[in-house]
Amino acid sequence: MKRRLFMFVMAVALLAVFVIPPAGASVLIKGVHTTSGYRWKPHAVTVAVGTKVSWTAVTGSHTVTSYKGKWKKSTTLAQGTTTSFTFATAGVYKFRCTFHSTLVNGVCSGMCGKVVVG
Numbered sequence: 001m002k003r004r005l006f007m008f009v010m011a012v013a014l015l016a017v018f019v020i021p022p023a024g025a026s027v028l029i030k031g032v033h034t035t036s037g038y039r040w041k042p043h044a045v046t047v048a049v050g051t052k053v054s055w056t057a058v059t060g061s062h063t064v065t066s067y068k069g070k071w072k073k074s075t076t077l078a079q080g081t082t083t084s085f086t087f088a089t090a091g092v093y094k095f096r097c098t099f100h101s102t103l104v105n106g107v108c109s110g111m112c113g114k115v116v117v118g
Helices: 002-019
Strands: 026-034 037-041 044-047 051-057 062-067 074-077 082-087 091-104 107-117
Touching: 026 044, 037 091, 037 107, 044 051, 051 062, 051 074, 074 082
Parallel strands: 026 051, 044 107
Antiparallel strands: 026 037, 051 082, 062 074, 062 091, 091 107
């Protein structure tokens, strides 16, 4: 049992090293229209404190709008343009495109995403 726990902890540590960008890194989230609808690609990212996250409207126009009151961001992007935000505090930051999502009772459906900062 201890060996399994050790292996699990090591696997998580290695995954964190290769998946979570270091502080000061930059991550790009793309707004795209696919055959199955409008999506953020990726729709969720995990980053270190101090990471700059950028959103680009690859196809069509989109907004990057925060919700749940954790951060202040609302930008309208024309196709081909980018906006960025550097996350200085740990937490979960949810965002959505107000053109291509709905928000009912705090639940987002459609073009929604989140940035987990740890």
